[in-house]
Amino acid sequence: xxxxxxxxxxxxxxxxxxxxxxxxxxxxxxxxxxxxxxxxxxxxxxxxxxxxxxxxxxxxxxxxxxxxxxxxxxxxxxxxxxxxxxxxxxxxxxxxxxxxxxxxxxxxxxxxxxxxxxxxxxxxxxxxxxxxxxxxxxxxxxxxxxxxxxxxxxxxxxxxxxxxxxxxxxxxxxxxxxxxxxxxxxxxxxxxxxxxxxxxxxxxxxxxxxxxxxxxxxxxxxxxxxxxxxxxxxxx
Amino acid sequence: xxxxxxxxxxxxxxxxxxxxxxxxxxxxxxxxxxxxxxxxxxxxxxxxxxxxxxxxxxxxxxxxxxxxxxxxxxxxxxxxxxxxxxxxxxxxxxxxxxxxxxxxxxxxxxxxxxxxxxxxxxxxxxxxxxxxxxxxxxxxxxxxxxxxxxxxxxxxxxxxxxxxxxxxxxxxxxxxxxxxxxxxxxxxxxxxxxxxxxxxxxxxxxxxxxxxxxxxxxxxxxxxxxxxxxxxxxxx
DNA sequence: TTCGCGCGTAGAACAGTGTTCGTCAACGAA
DNA sequence: TTCGTTGACGAACACTGTTCTACGCGCGAA
Numbered sequence: 104x105x106x107x108x109x110x111x112x113x114x115x116x117x118x119x120x121x122x123x124x125x126x127x128x129x130x131x132x133x134x135x136x137x138x139x140x141x142x143x144x145x146x147x148x149x150x151x152x153x154x155x156x157x158x159x160x161x162x163x164x165x166x167x168x169x170x171x172x173x174x175x176x177x178x179x180x181x182x183x184x185x186x187x188x189x190x191x192x193x194x195x196x197x198x199x200x201x202x203x204x205x206x207x208x209x210x211x212x213x214x215x216x217x218x219x220x221x222x223x224x225x226x227x228x229x230x231x232x233x234x235x236x237x238x239x240x241x242x243x244x245x246x247x248x249x250x251x252x253x254x255x256x257x258x259x260x261x262x263x264x265x266x267x268x269x270x271x272x273x274x275x276x277x278x279x280x281x282x283x284x285x286x287x288x289x290x291x292x293x294x295x296x297x298x299x300x301x302x303x304x305x306x307x308x309x310x311x312x313x314x315x316x317x318x319x320x321x322x323x324x325x326x327x328x329x330x331x332x333x334x335x336x337x338x339x
Numbered sequence: 340x341x342x343x344x345x346x347x348x349x350x351x352x353x354x355x356x357x358x359x360x361x362x363x364x365x366x367x368x369x370x371x372x373x374x375x376x377x378x379x380x381x382x383x384x385x386x387x388x389x390x391x392x393x394x395x396x397x398x399x400x401x402x403x404x405x406x407x408x409x410x411x412x413x414x415x416x417x418x419x420x421x422x423x424x425x426x427x428x429x430x431x432x433x434x435x436x437x438x439x440x441x442x443x444x445x446x447x448x449x450x451x452x453x454x455x456x457x458x459x460x461x462x463x464x465x466x467x468x469x470x471x472x473x474x475x476x477x478x479x480x481x482x483x484x485x486x487x488x489x490x491x492x493x494x495x496x497x498x499x500x501x502x503x504x505x506x507x508x509x510x511x512x513x514x515x516x517x518x519x520x521x522x523x524x525x526x527x528x529x530x531x532x533x534x535x536x537x538x539x540x541x542x543x544x545x546x547x548x549x550x551x552x553x554x555x556x557x558x559x560x561x562x563x564x565x566x567x568x569x570x571x572x573x574x575x
Numbered sequence: 576t577t578c579g580c581g582c583g584t585a586g587a588a589c590a591g592t593g594t595t596c597g598t599c600a601a602c603g604a605a
Numbered sequence: 606t607t608c609g610t611t612g613a614c615g616a617a618c619a620c621t622g623t624t625c626t627a628c629g630c631g632c633g634a635a
Binding site for chain 1: 458496560
Binding site: 383384385395396399404405 | 626
């Protein structure tokens with residue numbers, strides 16, 4: 104089928120520029136960069152495509168869908184964790200806490216990865232490596248196998264949830280002053296409650312609004328979990 | 340200003356049907372209904388408006404935005420929980436576990452509410468009531484005030500995360516067979532790993548994939564948390 | 576009774592989203 | 606040289622939350 108003669112001449116020939124071909128790694132790199140400096144909400148297929156100077160459809164040749172891209176980002180975060188090893192039966196509780204701190208640290212450097220990780224079992228290679236590490240520490244602690252397995256589910260669940268909660272605040276661009284202002288509002292809200300129905304909430308308004316910014320609350324959480332797991336080990 | 344005489348006859352008169360006026364409660368009712376039988380993802384302003392035979396803009400007269408609607412749904416779930424009371428110092432650990440089971444139960448009857456609850460401090464009246472209840476139980480357990488306060492943060496975080504994880508599966512319409520198939524795939528995936536790098540993952544493939552369907556894993560989690568909190572109380 | 580005002584209603588539009596369709600250029604094999 | 610395959614990608618589809626704007630009804634004031 105030849106061209107119709109009256110057709111307008113071919114429009115300026117897009118002349119595909121000799122640019123680096125797309126691949127999965129470049130896509131994940133770009134997504135990670137966008138996520139780090141604009142947050143998870145900004146990571147859209149369109150934005151990444153634009154950043155790579157292409158159209159959104161091009162990405163689908165290398166990534167099944169957005170969910171898979173999310174998983175790849177999670178795996179990047181997991182790869183960035185350097186966890187304690189080898190497991191030491193004498194120090195397993197401290198090692199466990201160190202591991203949890205490291206997990207939170209890695210998730211903090213990539214705000215938004217918690218949002219991508221929550222509610223989806225991470226099965227990438229790097230994620231499995233962290234699981235393997237946790238398994239080692241917990242086995243060194245002398246926990247029964249079933250407890251070890253479930254703990255490996257519980258621990259990332261908690262850390263991810265904490266990171267996610269922090270990122271919700273970060274996503275709204277809260278400054279420390281905003282946070283303090285929010286807490287002030289919260290305290291006066293607690294103070295305005297009906298005293299007959301919420302006596303404890305009112306009495307504990309101070310502690311309830313403490314430690315929101317720093318790591319104290321997280322340290323409390325990992326202490327509770329570690330102590331709880333230790334109690335299972337001791338009664339073996 | 341009279342009508343121009345040449346104007347076409349009044350166009351069928353929209354005749355606003357004598358329908359019940361919109362209000363916040365009807366909106367939340369509808370949203371809840373949609374969420375229960377179609378999941379959280381299906382709860383959109385448009386869909387709710389359509390369900391109420393109106394346009395999406397109408398909702399904004401009664402609800403500030405989607406986030407606020409989410410919070411109202413969460414509060415409905417909180418209102419549906421009937422928690423143990425009064426606190427009993429002799430049975431505080433069992434009461435705590437009962438409370439957590441009840442929280443999960445309520446969230447299960449409203450699949451999707453966990454998605455709405457996660458990462459946003461619930462401050463509605465019903466949510467405060469559950470906090471107050473937890474505060475009572477934990478105080479009865481003899482925990483220090485700061486521990487009580489942080490525990491009240493930790494507990495809903497865990498329960499919500501578990502419920503959310505379950506709902507991700509439910510959202511994808513997984514049947515029990517699908518779940519079993521997924522676990523089979525997981526086990527064979529574990530079996531195919533390089534044995535030198537993932538020895539523990541392979542050895543514990545059984546326990547790792549156990550208890551995904553039932554409540555055993557959740558029971559383990561609440562036991563760990565309760566034991567951890569108890570250890571803080573005992574060393575007072 | 577009539578006027579005017581305000582509030583609730585709601586259609587249309589805006590700026591996004593994930594994803595798919597169909598086309599087009601480039602490249603290796605025949 | 607021609608063919609077939611593959612990757613790239615603009616356009617379009619079906620959505621989303623939210624806002625603008627006009628419209629009509631009920632209610633209080635005159």
